[in-house]
Amino acid sequence: MLDRFDPAVDPTFPAVDPARLAAALGAVIPADRLILTPEGMRPYETDALAAYRSLPGAVVLPADAAEVRAALKVARELGVPLVPRGAGTGLSGGALPYPRGILMSFGKLNRILAIDPAARTARVQPGVRNLAISEAAAPFGLFYAPDPSSQLACSIGGNVAENAGGVHCLKYGLTVHNLLSVTLETIEGETLAIGGGEALDTPGFDLLALITGSEGLLGVVTEITVRLTPLPADVRTLLAAFPHTHGAARAVADIIAAGIIPAGLEMMDGLALRAAETYAHAGYPLDAEAILICECDGEPADADDEVARIADLCRAAGASLVRRAADGAERQRLWAGRKGAFPAMGRYAPDYYCMDGTIPRRRLPEVLDGIAALAREHGLAVANVFHAGDGNLHPLILYDASAPGELSRSEKLGGAILELCVGAGGTITGEHGVGREKLNQMCVQFSPAELETFAALKAAFDPAGLLNPGKTIPTLPRCAEYGGMHVHRGASPHGDLPRF
Numbered sequence: 001m002l003d004r005f006d007p008a009v010d011p012t013f014p015a016v017d018p019a020r021l022a023a024a025l026g027a028v029i030p031a032d033r034l035i036l037t038p039e040g041m042r043p044y045e046t047d048a049l050a051a052y053r054s055l056p057g058a059v060v061l062p063a064d065a066a067e068v069r070a071a072l073k074v075a076r077e078l079g080v081p082l083v084p085r086g087a088g089t090g091l092s093g094g095a096l097p098y099p100r101g102i103l104m105s106f107g108k109l110n111r112i113l114a115i116d117p118a119a120r121t122a123r124v125q126p127g128v129r130n131l132a133i134s135e136a137a138a139p140f141g142l143f144y145a146p147d148p149s150s151q152l153a154c155s156i157g158g159n160v161a162e163n164a165g166g167v168h169c170l171k172y173g174l175t176v177h178n179l180l181s182v183t184l185e186t187i188e189g190e191t192l193a194i195g196g197g198e199a200l201d202t203p204g205f206d207l208l209a210l211i212t213g214s215e216g217l218l219g220v221v222t223e224i225t226v227r228l229t230p231l232p233a234d235v236r237t238l239l240a241a242f243p244h245t246h247g248a249a250r251a252v253a254d255i256i257a258a259g260i261i262p263a264g265l266e267m268m269d270g271l272a273l274r275a276a277e278t279y280a281h282a283g284y285p286l287d288a289e290a291i292l293i294c295e296c297d298g299e300p301a302d303a304d305d306e307v308a309r310i311a312d313l314c315r316a317a318g319a320s321l322v323r324r325a326a327d328g329a330e331r332q333r334l335w336a337g338r339k340g341a342f343p344a345m346g347r348y349a350p351d352y353y354c355m356d357g358t359i360p361r362r363r364l365p366e367v368l369d370g371i372a373a374l375a376r377e378h379g380l381a382v383a384n385v386f387h388a389g390d391g392n393l394h395p396l397i398l399y400d401a402s403a404p405g406e407l408s409r410s411e412k413l414g415g416a417i418l419e420l421c422v423g424a425g426g427t428i429t430g431e432h433g434v435g436r437e438k439l440n441q442m443c444v445q446f447s448p449a450e451l452e453t454f455a456a457l458k459a460a461f462d463p464a465g466l467l468n469p470g471k472t473i474p475t476l477p478r479c480a481e482y483g484g485m486h487v488h489r490g491a492s493p494h495g496d497l498p499r500f
């Protein structure tokens with residue numbers, strides 16, 4: 001059972017008198033952007049990992065960088081933890097408030113500052129929604145490529161902090177590959193301009209890559225310049241259905257081995273596709289045990305050629321059906337099923353727990369079998385909906401939080417699945433981050449020396465450890481207690497991967 005966040009008894013940061021905190025923040029943040037009542041703070045008590053909840057001591061909604069700096073100064077001077085928060089769609093508890101600490105939400109820093117079509121860049125504030133960037137860039141024939149399924153709601157600041165991915169990241173890269181620069185406010189009161197202009201390299205250490213995916217532990221991002229990509233001339237979408245997940249997994253490996261990089265290559269297993277079909281009427285064959293949705297973009301002739309080669313590879317891997325979307329409407333339906341797959345799980349169970357691990361693509365068949373075996377062992381169903389092209393799995397564990405013990409069983413199963421990924425040579429997160437959720441699995445993924453390096457980097461930016469404490473980097477005593485110190489990558493902590 002993962003520990004609930006209960007720093008009510010955390011000796012690291014003794015509670016500050018609430019009246020003192022309110023007075024200090026009230027002196028620098030206008031009353032209409034400062035929330036102090038429990039009922040006002042309730043919407044901020046969790047992110048999309050809703051099993052974890054705690055109330056902060058104050059919520060601040062800064063309207064400019066000066067207010068960000070002022071709130072950081074209060075945190076520093078009073079020794080109060082501060083947690084940054086974007087849209088709260090994170091799935092690993094990264095924006096979970098520190099009890100009685102400061103929660104900084106970027107809802108008011110939500111302006112697109114400039115679009116430069118000639119340089120193909122957008123300069124934005126951190127609270128801008130991911131999709132809003134593409135909407136603003138569309139009149140110039142451009143878009144922002146990383147497209148998390150949550151893109152309607154999630155913020156670009158949260159994307160930077162999590163190094164978010166999405167369906168089209170196989171071809172266009174993750175957030176880190178589409179960033180040019182960020183402005184970072186540190187808890188020490190410095191403003192750092194990190195990254196460069198349009199050049200591919202910058203002098204000095206690559207701090208931009210370090211900040212990307214740092215989960216709010218190193219500083220607060222107040223401005224971001226992203227790369228924009230020309231909208232493709234045309235798009236083709238293909239559905240391939242298979243009688244067994246192994247066939248679909250083989251097709252994925254064969255497509256990549258053939259040197260084809262589709263714009264998107266997604267897989268759903270039988271349980272997932274049947275729920276999604278009932279929910280979205282996407283046109284998926286209900287008798288299949290796996291489907292691939294594959295998208296190719298570019299000049300029409302190139303996209304036609306690529307999609308034809310992929311169709312041949314799917315047939316050779318045993319596809320029982322290969323169908324190209326006839327028009328834009330059918331394409332939208334195919335994607336609606338994929339994008340609605342998470343909520344569609346409500347058909348099977350009141351709750352689902354979304355895992356996020358990566359594996360080498362060639363090990364997909366055995367890892368999917370391993371997940372099924374673990375699911376049976378823990379007595380819970382698991383549906384798989386994932387970015388197959390980049391080996392980023394999203395097993396959805398189905399459970400009922402109101403049934404005694406099911407939440408803790410689902411957490412145990414989730415941990416075992418992530419450790420299976422590490423054993424297969426993969427990682428414990430592909431895009432959702434570590435947050436509060438995967439602290440124990442960090443002990444499995446990394447050696448004590450590696451964890452100490454992370455902690456030293458954190459201390460270089462935040463010596464007092466006030467930014468987003470209790471997340472992402474486990475302490476060594478915690479790892480010792482978990483008993484999972486450093487499994488060598490490629491060697492499963494659960495023994496050899498099952499062979500079928």
Ligand SMILES: Cc1cc2nc3c(=O)[nH]c(=O)nc-3n(C[C@H](O)[C@H](O)[C@H](O)COP(=O)(O)OP(=O)(O)OC[C@H]3O[C@@H](n4cnc5c(N)ncnc54)[C@H](O)[C@@H]3O)c2cc1C
Nearest residue numbers: 086087088089090094149155157158161164165216221431
């Ligand atoms: C239905 C659903 C589908 C999803 N699909 C995907 C997907 O396809 N790909 C994917 O990558 N993710 C996906 N996610 C997860 C989530 O949307 C992403 O992790 C997203 O990047 C979080 O953005 P946010 O604005 O909601 O950040 P939050 O959840 O508010 O915060 C996330 C982390 O970022 C930090 N943070 C936020 N803003 C800042 C800032 N300005 N400065 C410093 N730190 C900051 C927080 O402290 C926290 O650690 C999905 C989530 C849901 C609910």
